[in-house]
Amino acid sequence: MSSYPEGQWQRALDTASAHPDPATREQARDRAASWLGAIRGMLGGRIRTGSRTPVTDLPAWVTIEVLHGGFASGRALADQPLQPWELAFLRRHGLPRSRQAMFDQLIAHPEELDTPSHVALPEEAALPVLAWLLRAGDEASALSLLGQILPFSGRLRFAPEPIGTGQVPGPETAWRATAGEVRAALERRRPNERVETMRTTLRVWNPFADRMLELWLRACVDGRAGVPRDLDWNRDARALLEEYAQLAAKHPPSRRHAGPKANLTVLRTAAQDVLAGRPWRRGLVQTVVDDMVRRRGPGFAALRARQARDAAIPPHHLAAHALAARLAGFPQHTGLVSLPPIEEGTPPSITAVVRRAVAAPVEELIDSGLVPSAEVLARLAPRIAAQAVSAAYPDPGLRALIAGNYLAFRNRRSLLLTNLESQVRLEELPWVRAVEGHKHPGESRAAVGAALRRLGGLTLRTFPGTLIPNPMVRELRQLSREAWLELPWVEELAADIFDGRFVVKFLHAAQLAGELLFGTIYEWYYGIDYRAIGRIDEQDARISPRFATLCRERAGVTTAWGAPAQNGMVIEQAQILTTHNLATLVKVGVALDPDGASRCFAAARRLAARPLGLTTVKDIAYAWRQMMFHLALSDDVAGFVAALPSDGPLGPAVAGLRAAVRGEQVQPFTGWSTKRHWMLPPR
Incomplete structure (x- = not known):
């Protein structure tokens, strides 16, 4: 067993016993219990760390609790004590306090599921989908679904919580936090x-x-x-x-x-x-x-x-509590079409928390300053993707169910996986497979393609010079599947757990990039031979040994994998060769910003003006690489490079780029190194 879970367990115990805040101590106690469950499960063989089915008695489609670092605790999130709304349902029907009794009641009376509801976990969409199949006359699919979920009917919650009526935001909107999440954050405010x-x-x-x-x-x-x-x-x-x-x-x-x-x-x-x-x-x-x-x-x-x-002036915590009380009258599972009244003089820090619940199109949220980073944008992306994916289902009721299921599925935390295993996919959920025959993909291809280009364009234009976060890559990949596009979307790999191998899609992404960048300043500056990469044939392989070898050779690393710094150098070469999805975005029709190169250089310069550390240097190198991509597709490379300022921390990198434009071979600017990076001050 890894010492990491033991360390996390001990840290949680220390917090639970010594932290001055009671709420923090309570959270730490829960965290310690989860880590203890993970440790016992690993020791007893019930939990297999690194597997996509880490809990031996649960299928892959069950949403399990995932702890920091991707470790499974062994507990299914739908296997919690009965919720207040479940208890109210059981009392209303005079049933025993058991989840099995609730399941049996809903199977016997599926019409009770025909009310507005909130799908918090993917499993909660199972019974509503089954009820829809019965109404649609598809008894075969309904029975097949029932057979898969029935063994867990007394344990897992397969129905969603009913919600009251109220002003609900439209499907084209998104929000950073629900009214309930904002309300809880305000209620937690304590006196300073x-x-x-x-x-x-x-x-x-x-x-x-x-x-x-x-x-x-x-x-x-x-x-x-x-x-x-x-x-x-x-x-x-x-x-x-x-x-x-x-x-x-x-x-x-x-x-x-x-x-x-x-x-x-x-x-x-x-x-x-x-x-x-x-x-x-x-x-x-x-x-x-x-x-x-x-x-x-x-x-x-x-x-x-x-x-x-x-x-x-009222203390901040009292102003926060007053606003929390007003939010109690709004639907708690969505954002807000209109905010509650906020008195003049309310502290900006409190107002900022409330504004996270604003529901509006993503572009309006960006213009309002409510999307401060690419990571936040990635958290909003599922709202756009859910509507595009669900458009393939003609029936409005089923479309709403699929959209809610999609959003709940996107809240699943990623597992720590080994042996190049992949996370569970949306289409593996039994209730999604059950309605596959009622899907009309052709009707949604236009919507899916538009959503794909919209998200890609927002990512590049809003946060130039920023690595595309893995959650956004996941949405782009899902939309590509829905649009029948087999595209090689690649994730950012973690240097500390990298095992030296690349799945073959990294090779395909590099070959796709070569189709776009062959003969450009990007290929010359980074010393790439895209023609040779295009001749590598590993089409039927799961992994690409030749691509991994190429990345190691370019990084100057001789071992298959090693220390994080060496791994990082290899991974960075893979990002250079593949452009880390930039070429793929252009392939699907994302229009590049005409000022993209200038904005990427400005981002790199802003980063370079900060106190420099290893993380900042890596961010600068990525911004520089994205600048080179934009530059490769521009019409005036020489003019752009000639106008770059030569002063400041980026001066040596600018000088190297000018030499490359003159046709000289140069050492390109990269971020990872096993030695002290030239941008960092001497020790």
Whole structure:
């Protein structure tokens, strides 16, 4: 067994026992239980790490809990305790508290599934699909589906949660977070101790210190602190001291007002001494009074008024909780067509959380600044892909079911796989296979192709110089299948678990790139022989040894696999040869931005202006590589390169590119290295 799960388990235990936040401790306890289940499963042989069916008693289509690093905990996510809505269903029908009883009831009365619902897990689409098949008269497919899910009917939840009616966003919209997710995030907001201390100072202790100063000013004669002999003074002093004790118990003062040398401490202690008949430090009191009076200039009253207004602003956590309460009346499983009222003066940090639930077309979300990265864009992509994929089903009810199932399936976390195994595909789900005969792919090809080009264009134009995230690659691949396009979409590989092999699609991606880039500055700059790559014939192979050998030779790595840095160098060469899906995007008709090369160089320059580390250098190298791709397809390579600035950290790379344009062979700019990279400062 790997030591990694043990380390994760121990870290979760440490957090569960020592973290100051109760909610964090509770989450850590759950995480520790999951890791313990994974460890026991691996030791007992129930869990096979690296397999696409890691839990021996569950088929591949079951959605299992996947922990950090891709490890399976052994628990099916649909095998949770009965949910509140399930318990309500069972009570309503007078049934025993069991999932089997609910399953049997819905099989006997499938019409009960004909209500609006939210598919949170793919398994929850199974019974609604079965009910649809029965209505459509396809009893053979319904019985086949029933036979596959029946063995798990007492264990897994195969029905979705019904949802109430309300204003639901249209299918063409997307959102970063649902109303329920935003509501939970707002409810988790807690007081900021430093901010609350400042508010207490402004609201309580500054005004109290002013009143204590006014008390002592009454004892001054000709500006000098005298011995207070006024009975009214004594009465007011006692009242202030009693008030101090009450306030301190309710609002503990900071050291600014309670420290041993604080002005308030000096005046308060002196008042106590006077009332007790003890000697008091007249000189120190005089110094403090003089200092406090000197600080109160002409604008002092306005300062205190402004501080009072600042202190009256509701704390951030209270504003968050108030907004969370308003969100309770909205549908919780979707984004929001319109946001709840937000009062003027609500902190921007709170408003930003609420705006994550805005439902709008992806392009509008991008224009509004709600999509800050390619990773966030990739999380929105399934909404676009789901509508395109489900368009192949003519029946509106089935189309909605398939779209909901698609989105739920995309929430499955990827497993750690070995031996080049692939993740479970959408079409492997029994309920998706069951309705395959009711699909009319030809009717959706236009929608799927448009979605494919839309996502590809958004990826390249919105975040130039950024590696295409694996979740986006997954959506592009699925859309290609739906459009009957066999295209070699390639993922970013992890250097720490790379075993030195490439599946054959990497070779096919490089050959496709060669069709586009043969004879261009890209081929020359990176020293590629695309003609030779095109002659490699491994069409019927699962893996491509010759492509792996080529990548190792280009990286200068002699072993099949090794340390992460060596693996990273090999993987980077594969990205160079394949263009990491850029050529494939052009193949499907994505139009490149005319300013793409300039925008990629600008991205590389922005990155180079940051404090440089290995991760940043790798990001710069990718932006540079994407710039070279755009440049290869432009009409004025020499003019573009001549106009590049020669100063700054990218100066040596620019010089090398100019030499390549002159026809010289150069060392291309890459990010991975087993030595200290030339962009990094000396140690």
